[in-house]
Amino acid sequence: MKTLVIGLGNPILTDDGVGIYAVRALREMLPPDVPVDVVELSVGGLRLMETMVDYDRVILIDALWAPADRRGEVLVFDARDMPETLNTRSTHDADLPTALRIGRALGAHLPEDADIQIVAITAYDVLDFCEQPSPPVLEAIPLACEAVLDLLRVPVT
């Protein structure tokens, strides 16, 4: 399966950047013979969907907005568990489920929802400018990387 790992987020918005920092850490941990592409992205919706075109499987690492006292947890789920809202939630975009529907409706080769796996790190401070996540979120990065390696069936050393 042609696989893509995406670290999603904005690296200057504190906890929001955790997906970016996680894939940077993941690159160090991935054995060179594992055939996956790894990218950093700061976009959602249509551009995110467009990035997934022609892959069979995608693992998305992203911050998941949560209450402050639940920061730093790692959740693994797939796109089937993402709520299906047809409203776009950005002024310039569609949400991911809508974007995927559009892409598929137009005949793009996209992974099945079950093959779009999300490794989410619960985050709280996504509105303040800072070039690193808050400590509880930062500490969750190794756990998130292990979750990705587990999904890729790479032994964690």
Added chain:
Amino acid sequence: MKQRITIDPITRLEGHGKIEVFLDDAGNVANTYFQIPELRGFEVFCLGRPAEEMPRITNRICGVCPEAHHMAASKALDDLYKVDPPSAAKKLRELFYSAFYCTDHTTHFYALGGPDFVVGPDAPAGERNILGVVAKVGTEAGLRVINTRKKNHEVIKIIGGRAIHPVAGLPGGMSKAINEEERKFIEEVARENVEFGLWSLQVFRDIVLQNQAYVDLIVGDVYTQHTYYMGTVDAQNKVNFYDGMIRVVDPDGNEFVKYDPRDYIKHIAERVEPYSYLKYPYLKGVGWKGLVDGKDSGMYACTPLSRLNAADGMATPKAQEAYEEFYKTLGGRPVHHTLATHWARLVELVYAAERMVELVTDPEITSPNVRTIPTEKPTVGIGSVEAPRGTLTHHYETDENGILTKVNLIVGTTNNFAPITYTIKKAANALIHDGVVNDAILNMVEMAFRSYDPCFSCATHSLPGQMPLELVVRDAHGEIVDHRSQYCTPT
């Protein structure tokens, strides 16, 4: 009993805006406030950094228009280091920027503002999205939108050096030129953009202008306001997105002032109100009279509609034809109908596409001479471009080592804060009566606002999971008498 209606946050708004409508005893609108969260401390975050980082940092403010920030920052650096880029570099930047306009205006029309019209303002919310547009206009529309985005993003990547957050802009020009092979590809994309822009205008004519109910909505009083209009113009007073003078016309369409973007501070002041972090910019030469329209109020707008109003025409032939049709249909310049902004956006789309063709077929466009090396000491630099949603100004001051000591950014949407609030107020006044609140009315209020294509983005891409929307109705004592919500913020 007084009620407070809260729409929080607005559908399809990046970031979290909140409209609060206060009702009087009779259930009619007493006051309307539009609040947005502050973007906390970005300017402070930049202080102490080398100024040349700004084109790369500021484009992280926003996942929506990184290209606009990249260009405004690059131009501010030209000014800061007192260096004039070679003409090939300026053309390359403008070519890059025109490709960006093609993607941005396309996305707004088909995915965001367009659904209100193309699918219909009374359609259920679940259908008022790009899939609804595809269902109505046909699969071809979706394919063309996706294709336009994809190819123009490729152009942005070729010239900007990176797909999403470009890096090529430097003080004095660009870090790299394009070769003939790249030029040929860009020319192909540019010509397709022209066809696509003209096709989109036809979609607008067929679906919107042929429907009297939509036309009535556009020209109706609810969405009409008489303000000053701002836009960047070239030496012939034609619309330009990348460079020129700032021209402001009064509500009668007469030139009020024309100034160098560096002089913005002489002409624009900011009004602070206690209920919002965002300030209301207004014209110093007229003065702040509150949220009222007319010639005596310093409120101004800068949007695609404003740019058309502030200019004497478009610099390319097909866009000029579209411009003339626009004003002929709507009764002459200036047009005060906010919802006509969607149409104006398509006129600009055609211009951006035609301008791309002009630039990419310019013999100089592949010149390797794209950089003038700065030699002067930096002091103060101000640069501006027309972002799709309004004039964007970057103002930097540094010490002699180029370390930032002052940063001021006036973004497109900030310019429009007063007219956006005024439009919402007017729409709410006309559309909420006797305490009747339903989803259609709420959407009509939002339509007023969406025509500005506002962006309060701080590029937060955390998975929200669901689309948050909250409606709170309170009585005069602050007690909640009605509360509907879906998918709200964790607390």
